[in-house]
């Protein structure tokens with residue numbers, strides 16, 4: 501009985517391990533396949549997750565939330581705003597290159 505349990509536990513551990521390795525492979529695999537397309541989609545989802553609640557999904561703002569689709573900042577300045585924040589906007593120090601650059605370029609494209 502005990503042996504059967506240990507056997508089962510072992511199978512589950514191996515299955516989880518294979519699953520994790522497979523996921524890491526698909527993530528890194530899809531990145532190197534077509535890097536620009538995929539990194540942009542990462543930047544877009546970072547925008548949706550972190551910025552859209554204040555700037556709208558298209559950067560147009562809403563209510564008292566500021567629009568950024570009309571910003572006069574260049575990509576370098578936008579990167580600084582993301583990293584250090586601006587007035588009421590919080591800093592996003594966890595967003596780093598290459599996603600940071602992609603995100604700044606994404607915003608300039610609004």
Ligand code: HEC
Nearest residue numbers: 550551554566568571572573578581582586587588589592
């Ligand atoms: C909590 C709300 C909030 C969140 C979340 C937020 N921002 Fe902001 N953002 C602001 C506010 C408020 C300003 C205006 C600051 C000011 O000029 O007083 C601003 C300004 C900016 C500006 C400068 C626009 C300009 O021309 O002055 C950029 C660029 C920007 N945000 C990008 C982003 C990005 C990218 C994210 C996501 C990583 C983000 N923001 C997340 C509130 C937010």
